[in-house]
Amino acid sequence: MASLSRTIGAPAPAAVTAVPTRRRRLLTVLALTAATGVALAGALVGTSPAHAADGDGWVRVGHLSPDTKAVDVTLTSLKGGQVVMDLDDVTYGQVSPYQALAAGTYVVAMTAADAPTSAKPVITANITVDSGQPITAVAYGPNDALKTQVFKDDLTAPADGQAKVRLVQAANVSKTVTVATSTGTTIAEDAPFGSASGYAQVAAGPWTLDLTGKKVTGTSDVDLAAGSINTLFVLDNSTGGLTVVPVVDSAATAQAPVGGVQTGGGYLAEHPQKSESKGLWATVLGWFGV
Numbered sequence: 080m081a082s083l084s085r086t087i088g089a090p091a092p093a094a095v096t097a098v099p100t101r102r103r104r105l106l107t108v109l110a111l112t113a114a115t116g117v118a119l120a121g122a123l124v125g126t127s128p129a130h131a132a133d134g135d136g137w138v139r140v141g142h143l144s145p146d147t148k149a150v151d152v153t154l155t156s157l158k159g160g161q162v163v164m165d166l167d168d169v170t171y172g173q174v175s176p177y178q179a180l181a182a183g184t185y186v187v188a189m190t191a192a193d194a195p196t197s198a199k200p201v202i203t204a205n206i207t208v209d210s211g212q213p214i215t216a217v218a219y220g221p222n223d224a225l226k227t228q229v230f231k232d233d234l235t236a237p238a239d240g241q242a243k244v245r246l247v248q249a250a251n252v253s254k255t256v257t258v259a260t261s262t263g264t265t266i267a268e269d270a271p272f273g274s275a276s277g278y279a280q281v282a283a284g285p286w287t288l289d290l291t292g293k294k295v296t297g298t299s300d301v302d303l304a305a306g307s308i309n310t311l312f313v314l315d316n317s318t319g320g321l322t323v324v325p326v327v328d329s330a331a332t333a334q335a336p337v338g339g340v341q342t343g344g345g346y347l348a349e350h351p352q353k354s355e356s357k358g359l360w361a362t363v364l365g366w367f368g369v
Contacts, residue, residue: 136182137213137232138206140164141174142189143249145315147222149192150201157184157205168192172314174215174326182210187227189218202227213328215310219249219273230275234308234329242283242303246276250313250321253292258313258323261287261298270313278308290321297321 140152152175154164163185164178169192184207188200204227206216213232220226230247237243248256248270258266266288267276283305290297290313297320303309308328316322 134182134210135179136208136210137177138180138208139175139177139215141217142169142171143217143219144225145171145251150189151192153188155186157186180208182208187216228273232328233278237280240305241280243278243280243308245278246270246311248272248274248313250315252295252315252319256313257291259289261289288323292321295320299323301325
């Protein structure tokens with residue numbers, strides 16, 4: 080992948096202050112952009128899983144289905160049935176911070192928000208957590224054909240002054256998407272729906288990206304901090320076009336996926352025996368009115 084061509088002068092991402100609650104409530108850290116009419120890039124804020132036990136892996140989950148309304152998400156250990164993650168009112172385009180979990184198999188379930196405990200989940204899937212491996216588990220696609228996918232994350236630090244970036248194509252409005260800079264450098268060509276690209280190392284700084292799908296287009300600005308590792312989620316925008324939403328996977332650190340204020344984490348990272356989530360969610364897209 081060729082280096083990106085930067086557009087200087089893009090706004091820096093906003094930041095918020097962590098506000099712990101009994102159950103994770105979602106805080107919006109993004110600004111509306113005139114180009115797309117949707118919420119775009121913001122810094123992820125929260126504590127990090129610095130005190131994960133040896134042998135743990137890391138998990139985060141995302142809601143990438145545009146016509147699926149808010150859901151409550153649980154992650155339950157297959158062995159013993161303990162709920163180890165419990166998230167409220169997760170809406171389209173939201174990705175949780177990483178949570179440290181013991182290696183093993185877990186069941187992730189999404190249920191309509193505020194539904195009775197007996198309600199049938201809209202989707203369930205088994206995921207495997209491996210020692211030392213961070214993963215991202217997402218639900219994507221239209222509500223009547225929901226799918227799940229697990230992506231392995233590579234949080235090895237980039238070189239000085241560089242950032243790492245990859246693309247996840249989760250836009251329903253086009254089966255394939257090409258992403259390039261405004262100067263024509265291709266980032267991903269005909270990326271298929273539900274796929275993740277490999278990571279590329281690029282110069283840190285602000286960039287403008289052009290998105291092209293089947294009869295749909297979009298433009299997005301991103302700002303990649305030096306030493307950061309980022310996932311660019313390609314999603315539907317509010318007008319039926321395309322947008323890129325950047326999520327900081329990790330900032331410059333020695334232990335993956337530990338980061339500074341730009342990376343997620345949470346109470347359970349340091350207290351994995353608890354069943355309720357007390358850390359901060361970061362909103363990467365916001366409510367689309369679906």
